[in-house]
Amino acid sequence: MTDTLLICGIGSGMDRSLARVKEMGVRALVVTDRITERVWKSADICLEADPDDFTGVLSAIRAERPGRISGVMTLGYDNPPVVARLAAELGCPGVPVEVADLCTLKDRRIAALDRAGLPVPRFAVATTADAALAALNRIGLPAVVKPSDRTGSLGVAKLDALGTAREPVERALALSPTGHVVVEEYLTGTEHTVAGFAVDGRLRVTGFADREYGEKERFFPHFFEGGDTLPSVLDEAQRAEVVRTVQRGVDALGLTTAVVNTDILRTPDGRVYLLEITCRLTGARIATEIMPLATGVDPLPNAVRLALGRPLAEEELRPTRDRAVVQRYLPANGGTVEWVGDLAEIARTPGVHDVFWGLDLAPGTVLPPYRGGDEVLAGVITSGPDTAAAEALATRVLSRLPLRLTDRPAAPAPTP
Structure with a gap:
């Protein structure tokens, strides 16, 4: 009998890998909140639901009645707690729920690493803006605020002065479903x-x-x-x-x-x-x-x-x-699309693995101001004899995109 693999959540651009999953001879049951053409073509069963909503995903699966499910995973989507709960509910192998929670919830994770003696930034967990601002007296400035239970860079902001810290702290609190934020020492170095x-x-x-x-x-x-x-x-x-x-x-x-x-x-x-x-x-x-x-x-x-x-x-x-390989992004930061062309010609440039739009673009599309890592206008993956050559090629490609914007704000100067 062919195994049915539940893929709950597909991260940005990761739908390109779904066809390779199918090549392993499994039956792919995909749950996503963004059904792309690649998903339609590759999935045996495709259900639309929020991959962060355990109850909603489970209801959609039960309504579909896909038969026995042999495994659960995500394609680069940051929802391990949901994946772990689905695996437990469906009797599949998986990470224990408490471990998935510990790895995902920022307040629990940093505390566990600290208890184990690993180097971590000075930190505090807060449930009010006043408590978060008070913690800055101990942590020091600059610092970083993060919603405890949001993934990626959503709500993450740098705090460089007490007088301007309240607004980003309150935004992070508002974005946290449980009303918890982590305030951390700001560290510099290579990542x-x-x-x-x-x-x-x-x-x-x-x-x-x-x-x-x-x-x-x-x-x-x-x-x-x-x-x-x-x-x-x-x-x-x-x-x-x-x-x-x-x-x-x-x-x-x-x-x-x-x-x-x-x-x-x-x-x-x-x-x-x-x-x-x-x-x-x-x-x-x-x-x-x-x-x-x-x-x-x-x-x-x-x-x-x-x-x-x-x-x-x-x-x-x-x-x-x-091999030297780089991926580089062009951020979306406001403006209105006046014209957008085809990427096919530029994609044929030697050394270019792929060039892609990060957003659905058409004349009249209004781009958001930059607020985090998901707001990518375009990206490119290149290779070369060394990283400098691969990076130079990526820079040239991103400078030649077939795109014209109007009403785009000037880029802010980098903070010293």
């Missing part, structure tokens, strides 16, 4: 993504990338991440130290058998901070396309095997190449 699998508690690394934050404060108080770069600027010893820190995080959070995605910060003096660790595939095509382009290691088949309770194919974890 990195380590992706892999925990099997019997041991970390198997499938990718190591640098996060591009050269214009991190371009849209202050919001943060802008410009993309990802492979190979890393860190040397072998520095990478090994980062991986050891991730292993400690795996141990601290009880990630015995799981997909692992992390956000690491390394300070100029070499101190390694585990800012985030969660149990899902790295999104935005990083784990499924960018890392495999660079190293030849494709984690997607093993992620499917893990969801179905099958052993990993260890031979697929070994790198087969070492």
Whole structure:
């Protein structure tokens, strides 16, 4: 009998990987709140529901009556608590619910890492703006405020003065379903993504990338991440130290058998901070396309095997190449689309793996002001003989996009 795999949630651009899931011979039951043409073509059953709503997803599945479901996973969508609850309800392999919660809820995660002795930023958890502002006296400025139970960069803001901190704190509180925020010390350094699998508690690394934050404060108080770069600027010893820190995080959070995605910060003096660790595939095509382009290691088949309770194919974890690959984003920041053209010609440029729009664009489309990482106007994935060449190509491609905007505000100057 063919196994039915429930894919609950598809991250930005990750619908491109759905066809490869189907190549593994499973029956794909996809639940998403954004049914794209790729989803329609690749899914055996497609249901529209909010992937963050456990009750709504379960109701949609029961109404469909798809038969026995053998596994549950997400394609780079940040909803491990829902995936864990679905796996438990449906009798599928999966991360324990309490572990998924611990990995996702920012207040619980940072407290658990702190208890385990891992380096974490000075932090406080608050339920009121007054309590959050009072915590700044201990944490110091600058600082960062984050909704405890929101994913990605939604509601995340830099606080650089007490006189202007209340508004972003209140916005973060309003965005939190439970009314909790984390206020953290603002750290500087290089940031990195380590992706892999925990099997019997041991970390198997499938990718190591640098996060591009050269214009991190371009849209202050919001943060802008410009993309990802492979190979890393860190040397072998520095990478090994980062991986050891991730292993400690795996141990601290009880990630015995799981997909692992992390956000690491390394300070100029070499101190390694585990800012985030969660149990899902790295999104935005990083784990499924960018890392495999660079190293030849494709984690997607093993992620499917893990969801179905099958052993990993260890031979697929070994790198087969070492190629420079970058992904770069152009942020959306207001304006009205006057004209938009076809990307096909520019996509044929040698060294371009893909160039894509991040939003649905048509003449008359009004773009939002930049408020976070999801507001990407366009992006490109390129490769080259080295990272400098790949990055230069990405910059040229993004400067030649077939797009004309009117009424676009001037870009704010970066904060010193």
